[in-house]
Amino acid sequence: MNREADTQQVKTLLPGSTIGILGGGQLGRMMANAGSAMGYRFITLDPTPDSPTGQVAEQIIAAYDDREAAMELAGRSDVITYEFENVDAEVAAMLMKESYVPQGSELLYTTQHRLREKRAIEAAGVRVAPYREVGSVDELREAVAALGTPCVLKTAMGGYDGKGQWVIRSENEIEDAYETLARAKVQLVLEQFIRFDKEISVIAARSPQGEIKTFPVAENIHVDNILHLSIVPARISEELQREAESLASRIAEGLGAVGLIAVELFVTAEGELFVNELAPRPHNSGHYTMEACRTSQFEQHVRAVCNLPLGDTTLMSPVVMVNVLGQHVAPLLELMAGHDEAADRLKAAPKVHLYGKKDAVTKRKMGHVNVLAESTDAALSWIEETTIWKV
Secondary structure: OOHHHHOOOOOOOOEOEEEEEEOOOHHHHHHHHHHHHHOOEEEEEEOOOOOOOOOOOEEEEOOOOOHHHHHHHHHHOOEEEEOOOOOOHHHHHHHHHHOOOOOOOHHHHHHOOHHHHHHHHHHOOOOEOOEEEEOOHHHHHHHHHHHOOOEEEEEOOOOOOOOOEEEEOOHHHHHHHHHHHHOOOOOEEEEEOOOEEEEEEEEEEEOOOOOEEEOOOEEEEEEOOEEEEEEEOOOOOHHHHHHHHHHHHHHHHHOOOOEEEEEEEEEEOOOOEEEEEEEOOOOHHHOOHHHHEOOOHHHHHHHHHOOOOOOOOOEOOOEEEEEEEHHHHHHHHHHHHOOOHHHHHHOOEEEEEEOOOOOOOOOOEEEEEEEEOOOHHHHHHHHHHHOHHHO
């Protein structure tokens, strides 16, 4: 349980209140857009001028560990949340004393570190891939011998989108893998490689009062370790969908989460589920909810941290979310300027979301498109026929 958050008196914050966001990226931007429609005001703390969130909300421009700036955020906010988990946990803990932070800092502290996260998941009674803590080359050799190859060496902190990890396929790679990742000067963890059939994710929301709702399971496809597609409904059995949603609810309850928690899972060919990672915030694989569900993940997060009743998560349409990276922006804009014959023919409704980032750098997440259609096959056909994502 998130005992730390429980020490704060639960508040219900109605529209007109100001929500402070630690972090100014696209998740904060979409949170602010959803909450503004409900009547909330937003202010963000982020070091980048004209951040994606800062374009739609007030912004304090300062480093995340700037305590004076954090105190200003506390003074101007009725409630504080965060939009990515690498926010300084000590600052979040300080804000607990100065403001209302229903998510607390304990869950943030846990999910910032792979070893702490894995132990917390196991404590909730949910399975993760077998793993070993690694502190030296010799320990890595022993761990590889125990877990077998291939296996994945990861930094315990700071990795995302494939960064901070090395797939070890033979003993010859052990020294290079260790020396490369040890430069980060953080703990390392070796995970057994799970031979999975599919990757899925479930986003659960939990209010301070303990109400929990889950969104439909997304099937996720990655390219170069970056999320490419989220397909909903996921192409798995209804039984597996129910099991995945149940696991997400158990984790949200066991960790005492408030707001959203995204649970990424591997599905093996035998139908077994292993939790891969957690994210205590809105998640890339939940962007499909913006048009396809009765309540978006962003509105749900606002509802949860403000202690409103959680919204209906029913899926209203098959949908495929496709990420827009830097190399996709120009062809997407060209498509938007003309008549989309493929959308007409396939009866697809592509909904474009761009994040207001200045530089369209290759492989940088610049936006996403939610493709609503009569089937996920039709939505996938639209993505294929545009040829944008072949660039």
